[in-house]
Amino acid sequence: MVNRSKFLIVLLLMVLVVGLSSGRTSPGSVVSDLQELAMIPDARGDLKDLQDLPKYEIEMVVNLDEQNPGFKGEETITFTNNEGIALESLYLRLYPNGHEIYGNGSLEVTQVLVESEEAQPILRVEGTVVEVPLPVALEPKERIKL
Secondary structure, rough: HHHHHHHHHHHHHHHHHHHHOOOOOOOOOEEEHHHHHHOOHHHHHHHHHHHHEEEEEEEEEEEEOOOOEEEEEEEEEEOOOOOOOOOOEEEOOOOHHHHHHHOOOOOOOOOOOOEEEEEEOOEEEEOOOOEEEEEEOOOOEEEOOO
16 A cells, blocks of 8 residues: 555656646747746746756656556656756666665666657666767757757
8 A cells, every 4th residue: 555655646746747847838948837827926037047947848648557557658858058068968867767765666768869869878877877878969058859
């Protein structure tokens, strides 16, 4: 029952993230209308300062069958290089693969596209990190879509 409760909590959080990321954005913007509506009116002006933060759009199908729970989906990440140096690769965490910390879940990456071109991801750190080599270095303040 504890595992089911944990699964349902994670599911609820994922649904909230998906709900917040599914709003429309204006051209060149990474902030959605729904994100703006979720904020108190006095703080909405702060959104212009968040344009360079990563944006995650997730489409997911969730299986709630107790015998075989899980999910499948696609994620689009819009990433702006805020590091001050060119980046040759991006690194993403696959937390469910950290069995000692997160139990017996798993997360499999089946395909990565960088600006619509297929990339060759590299699994690292016992499968908990995926390195995505970029075809061209991402210069500071440049934006890329995975």
